Amino acid sequence: MMNKKIDIDKFEKRTPFSVPENYFSELKSEIQDSCKTENKSYLSIFQYAIPFLGISLIMFYFFTNTGTIFTIVSEIELSQTDLIAYLEEDISDDLLYEYIYIEDEETDELSEEIDYLLDYNMDYNLIINQL
Amino acid sequence: MGELTDKKLLIMFQNPKTRNLAFNHIINKNQERAYWHIRKIVLSHEDANDVTQNTFIKVWKNLDKFKGESKIFTWIYTIATNEALSFLKKKKRNYFESLDTVSYRLSSNLSADNYCDGDEIEQKLQKAILTLPTKQRIAFNMKYFENMKYTEISEVLGTSVGALKANYHHAKNKIEQFLKDN
Numbered sequence: 001m002m003n004k005k006i007d008i009d010k011f012e013k014r015t016p017f018s019v020p021e022n023y024f025s026e027l028k029s030e031i032q033d034s035c036k037t038e039n040k041s042y043l044s045i046f047q048y049a050i051p052f053l054g055i056s057l058i059m060f061y062f063f064t065n066t067g068t069i070f071t072i073v074s075e076i077e078l079s080q081t082d083l084i085a086y087l088e089e090d091i092s093d094d095l096l097y098e099y100i101y102i103e104d105e106e107t108d109e110l111s112e113e114i115d116y117l118l119d120y121n122m123d124y125n126l127i128i129n130q131l
Numbered sequence: 132m133g134e135l136t137d138k139k140l141l142i143m144f145q146n147p148k149t150r151n152l153a154f155n156h157i158i159n160k161n162q163e164r165a166y167w168h169i170r171k172i173v174l175s176h177e178d179a180n181d182v183t184q185n186t187f188i189k190v191w192k193n194l195d196k197f198k199g200e201s202k203i204f205t206w207i208y209t210i211a212t213n214e215a216l217s218f219l220k221k222k223k224r225n226y227f228e229s230l231d232t233v234s235y236r237l238s239s240n241l242s243a244d245n246y247c248d249g250d251e252i253e254q255k256l257q258k259a260i261l262t263l264p265t266k267q268r269i270a271f272n273m274k275y276f277e278n279m280k281y282t283e284i285s286e287v288l289g290t291s292v293g294a295l296k297a298n299y300h301h302a303k304n305k306i307e308q309f310l311k312d313n
Contacts, residue, residue, distance in 0.1 A: 006307045008256065013276055016249025016257050017170055027166065027180070028158050031187040035154070038188055 137203045144194050154191060161204055162187070164277070165211045171272045172215035172265075174237045176246040182218050186211045201286055208287045212269060219265065230265040259309040263302050270295055271302040 135143075135156055143153035165186055170179035189210050197206055222233045238261040241247045249257070260268055270288060273279045274295075281292045288295075 006310045008275070008303060008307055008310070011252065011256060014249065014253055015167075015171060015276065016247050016253040017167075017174075017176070018246045018248055019166075019176060020246065024163055024166070027162055027183065028155075031158055031162065031184055032155070034184050034188050035191040038192065 137199060140203065141194070141197065141199055154194070157190065157194075157203060157207075158187060161207050164204065165207055168208060168273070168277065169211050169215045171276065172212070172269055173218055174234075174241060174247075175244050178218060178237075182214050183211070186214045189214070202283075205283055205286045208273075208283075212287060216265075234261060234265050234268070255310060255313065256306070258313075259306040262309055263305065267298055267302050270298055271306075274299050275303075 135153075140153045140156060143149040144157075162183065166179060166183045169182045169186065170176070173179050173182055186207065190207055193210075197203070216230070219230050219233045219237075222237070223230075238258070241257075260271060263271060266288070270284055270290070273284045273287070274281070281295050284290075284295055285292045290298075
């Protein structure tokens with residue numbers, strides 16, 4: 001082999017590799033099983049994704065339509081003195097309401113409702129419950 | 132039923148009722164060729180088995196997007212080649228290690244592989260082929276062992292026919308020289 005010209009085209013063109021017995025008939029089933037598993041994993045993603053999307057939409061609707069409550073709570077401004085006075089019950093309902101500052105136009109309707117409740121000297125707890 | 136052409140298989144695959152039948156036919160027709168093509172790249176039987184399965188999972192997932200611009204088997208070969216190259220990339224020990232080094236490292240484990248048991252000439256030829264750079268090795272295998280046309284190899288590897296011819300010639304000389312020296 002050392003001195004002669006080697007022509008690999010004259011070789012049998014075989015690799016040294018082999019496979020286990022019946023490998024290819026089993027490979028077919030393995031491929032089919034893998035594809036079925038892939039399908040199931042796709043399905044299970046949808047099974048979880050759809051309820052998740054549904055819940056997200058409901059929560060989105062809830063927060064966007066009830067956002068006024070959060071706006072009011074976040075925009076109430078009370079000084080420490082007023083708060084202490086309130087806690088000591090030295091503050092009138094009207095005075096407390098003066099400190100409730102609501103900027104959002106969408107909350108006008110709610111403000112009117114609060115006015116109405118205050119006009120009828122309703123208790124704070126009742127007002128909060130009404131809101 | 133006569134020979135199912137690629138066009139017929141694609142139409143059958145689009146129909147949910149005949150989808151599995153078409154896919155089974157595609158597996159039957161292509162699994163062995165795809166396996167041997169992959170085996171020559173990744174070398175060990177276990178790795179070739181995994182990569183072949185991944186290849187056909189990709190075929191299953193993407194066949195409805197296949198436009199039929201090439202033959203199904205060349206399309207499967209392209210996926211198989213990409214999967215095998217991705218496998219070699221994952222075997223890199225660090226960012227700077229080349230694919231050729233990975234191939235060389237994998238080839239050193241060949242003697243431990245239960246399914247690498249050819250005669251002396253086959254073993255020596257394989258050793259010689261493994262001295263080629265990975266992409267040149269893939270092209271050489273496709274021409275030498277699988278007797279594919281240059282146009283088909285060109286479709287699979289995205290290399291020009293001229294470059295493939297020159298590369299094959301160069302690879303053949305290199306292998307013959309290696310066999311002469313060893």
